[in-house]
Amino acid sequence: MNKAELVAEVAKKADISKEAAAEAVDATFDNIAAALKSGDTVRIVGFGNFQVAQRKASTGRNPRTGEEIQIPASRVPKFKAGKALKEAVNV
Numbered sequence: 001m002n003k004a005e006l007v008a009e010v011a012k013k014a015d016i017s018k019e020a021a022a023e024a025v026d027a028t029f030d031n032i033a034a035a036l037k038s039g040d041t042v043r044i045v046g047f048g049n050f051q052v053a054q055r056k057a058s059t060g061r062n063p064r065t066g067e068e069i070q071i072p073a074s075r076v077p078k079f080k081a082g083k084a085l086k087e088a089v090n091v
Contacts, residue, residue, distance in 0.1 A: 036077055046084035053078045 001009075003025070011021035032050055035042050042050040057073040081089075 044082070046082055048082040048085055049080045051078055051080070052076070 007018055007022045007025050010016075010025060011018045014021065014024075016024075032042050036050060036052050039052060041052075044050075052075050055074050055076050058071045060069050060071045061067070062069055
């Protein structure tokens with residue numbers, strides 16, 4: 001499912017226009033991103049948790065040249081599925 005399909009499903013299930021559904025979906029994603037950017041964890045009961053993890057600096061290898069390169073430390077978003085979502089997927 002892509003974003004356009006998600007918007008269409010939200011519009012259908014909530015009985016609202018696609019424009020309103022697109023605004024709601026965009027606002028949801030924007031708020032999750034803003035919370036993660038500030039270091040907060042987003043917990044959606046029954047769905048899962050979005051959080052930020054610190055990835056350590058490491059040494060990698062350029063696949064074309066074989067040259068070693070330094071990969072800097074970074075913050076990465078992570079998602080951990082909640083119990084209800086896990087159960088829904090494994091039915």
